[in-house]
Amino acid sequence: xxxxxxxxxxxxxxxxxxxxxxxxxxxxxxxxxxxxxxxxxxxxxxxxxxxxxxxxxxxxxxxxxxxxxxxxxxxxxxxxxxxxxxxxxxxxxxxxxxxxxxxxxxxxxxxxxxxxxxxxxxxxxxxxxxxxxxxxxxxxxxxxxxxxxxxxxxxxxxxxxxxxxxxxxxxxxxxxxxxxxxxxxxxxxxxxxxxxxxxxxxxxxxxxxxxxxxxxxxxxxxxxxxxxxxxxxxxxxxxxxxxxxxxxxxxxxxxxxxxxxxxxxxxxxxxxxxxxxxxxxx
Numbered sequence: 001x002x003x004x005x006x007x008x009x010x011x012x013x014x015x016x017x018x019x020x021x022x023x024x025x026x027x028x029x030x031x032x033x034x035x036x037x038x039x040x041x042x043x044x045x046x047x048x049x050x051x052x053x054x055x056x057x058x059x060x061x062x063x064x065x066x067x068x069x070x071x072x073x074x075x076x077x078x079x080x081x082x083x084x085x086x087x088x089x090x091x092x093x094x095x096x097x098x099x100x101x102x103x104x105x106x107x108x109x110x111x112x113x114x115x116x117x118x119x120x121x122x123x124x125x126x127x128x129x130x131x132x133x134x135x136x137x138x139x140x141x142x143x144x145x146x147x148x149x150x151x152x153x154x155x156x157x158x159x160x161x162x163x164x165x166x167x168x169x170x171x172x173x174x175x176x177x178x179x180x181x182x183x184x185x186x187x188x189x190x191x192x193x194x195x196x197x198x199x200x201x202x203x204x205x206x207x208x209x210x211x212x213x214x215x216x217x218x219x220x221x222x223x224x225x226x227x228x229x230x231x232x233x234x235x236x237x238x239x240x241x242x243x244x245x246x247x248x249x250x251x252x253x254x255x256x257x258x259x260x261x262x263x264x265x266x267x268x269x270x271x272x273x274x275x276x277x278x279x280x281x282x
Contacts, residue, residue, distance in 0.1 A: 003026070003028045003029075004071035004072050005028075005029040005030065005031065005068070005069060005070050005071050005072070006023060006028060006029070006030040006031075006070065006071075006072050006073070006074060006126075006131070007030070007031055007032075007033065007065045007068070007070035007072065007073040007074070007123065008020065008023075008030055008031070008032045008033070008073075008074055008076065009033045009035070009061070009073060009074070009075045009076070010032050010033065010034045010035060010038075010039045010043060010076065010077050011035050011038040011039060011075075011076065011077025011078050011079040012038045012039060012040065012077050012078040012079070012080075013077045013078045013225070013227075013252070014227065014252055014253070015076050015077055015128060015135070015225070015250065015252055016032075016034075016039060016040075016043055016076055016077045017040075017043055018132070018135075018252070019074065019076060019128060019131065019132065020032065020043070020048060022131070022132055030049070031049045031050065031064075031065065031068040031070055032044060032048060032049065032050035032051075033050070033051060033053055033061045033064065033065065034050055034051070034052045034053070035052075035053065035054075035055060035077075035079065036052050036053065036054045036055075037054075037080065038055075038077065038078065038079050038080055039052075039077060049068070051064055055079070062118065062121055065118075065121075065123065066121060066122075066123075070123060071123060071124065072123065072124050072125075072126050073118055073123045073124070073125050073126065074125075074126050074127070074128050074131060074220075075125065075220070075221055075222075076128045078189070125220050125221075126220060127219050127220035127221070127223065128223075128250070129219070129223070129250065130220075134254075135250045135251065135252070135254075136247055136248075136249070136250065136251075137226075137244050137245065137246050137247065137248075137249045137250065137251050137270040138246060138247075138270050139246035139247065139270045139271075139272065140246070140269065140270055141267060141268070141269045142254075142258055142261075142268045142269065142270065143241075143258055143261045143262055143266065143267050143268045143269075144262045145241070145261070145262070145265055145266060145267040146267055146269075147208070147240075147241055147243070147267050147269060148205075150178065150205050151205075151208055151240055151241060151267070153179065154176040154177065154178065154179065154207060154208045154210075155176075155208055155210055155243045155269070155271065155276060156276045156277075157176045157179055157181070158174045158175070158176040158181075158208060158209075158210030158243065159210055159212065159243070159271065159273050159276040159277050160276070160277050160278075161174045161176070161181055161184065161210075162174040162184075162210050162211070162212045163212060163215065163273055163277055165184055165185070166212060166213070166214030166215055166216075166217070167214070167215050167216070169214060169216070170184070170185070170186060171184060171185030171186055171193075172185060172190070172211050172212055172213065172214060172224045173185040173190045173193055173209060173210065173211045173224075174209075174210050175193060175194065175197040175207055175208070175209050175210075175239070176207055176208055176210065177201060177202055177205075177206065177207025177208075177239075178202060178204060178205060178207070180202065182197040182200045182201065182207060183196055183197040183200065190209070190211065190226075190230065191229060191230065191233050194209060194230070194233040194234055194237050194239065195233055195236075195237060197237055197239075198236065198237030198238055201237065201238045205240065206238045206239050206240040207238070207239050207240065208239060208240060208241050208242065208243055209230070209234055209239055209241075209242045209243070210242075210243045210244075210271075211224045211226065211242070211243070211244045211245065211249060212224060212244075212245045212248070212249075212273055213245045213248040213249060219248065223248065223249055223250050224244060224245055224248070224249035224250070225249065225250040225251075225252060226242060226244055226249070226250075226251055226252070226257070226268075227251070227252035227253060227257060228252070228253060228256055228257050228260060230242065230257075231257055231260050231261055231264070231266060231268075232260070234266060235264045235266060239266070240265075240266060240267065241261075241266050241267035241268060241269065242266070242267070242268050242269070243268075243269045243270075243271050244268070244269075244270060244271070245270070245271065245272075245273065246270030246271055246272055247270070247272075249270075251268075
């Protein structure tokens with residue numbers, strides 16, 4: 001059976017490129033909507049079917065996907081969060097924001113509404129893990145180095161805070177050192193959070209980064225992601241390791257990430273929040 005044509009809505013980072021290369025290797029037909037000021041210019045060339053759109057051109061993008069006879073859609077890559085006035089939306093996007101009440105929704109609320117719009121147009125939105133399941137973080141310790149008693153206590157504290165933060169649709173990541181919350185992710189993203197927390201580190205054992213899927217988060221959109229840059233920033237900021245939501249988060253270039261962690265003495269652990277949070281409600 002021939003795989004259905006895949007539409008790739010591409011933001012920043014390396015996963016869009018990985019997905020394109022995967023489709024090429026599998027000889028799967030695809031078309032890319034690259035988001036201006038987000039997707040890398042190096043991502044695309046004349047041999048890759050694509051078009052560039054601004055964030056405010058959702059209506060234009062949806063129309064192009066339909067023209068290309070796309071059946072399945074993956075929304076992948078980081079997106080810089082603009083203000084509404086910076087979007088300069090097309091007519092359909094303006095109507096979309098008016099309908100959902102943009103100001104009352106967080107990032108995930110807007111993304112879920114976008115999914116509904118795509119599906120209203122007859123397309124099926126997939127998670128990247130449904131196309132490339134090998135990207136999902138495995139459960140348990142992935143590195144030679146393991147979290148000790150203090151690190152496990154920090155992971156527990158971080159998981160409790162990250163879960164509550166996610167319930168508010170604010171962020172996915174928390175940095176904890178010796179029981180103290182050094183920082184919580186807001187609009188700046190995980191990398192800048194880690195760098196910022198390097199300024200607040202205490203003497204003694206280093207802290208940990210905990211990154212979880214938000215409780216209400218649709219698995220098809222904006223899954224927590226770690227990669228080599230995450231580990232490099234963690235090392236430079238004095239962290240000892242990273243705990244990430246097993247089966248609900250992505251790890252980019254897993255082998256190189258694990259090799260780096262092993263070389264630098266960091267741990268990576270895939271966790272189930274239920275094992276760390278009392279009375280957690282899904």
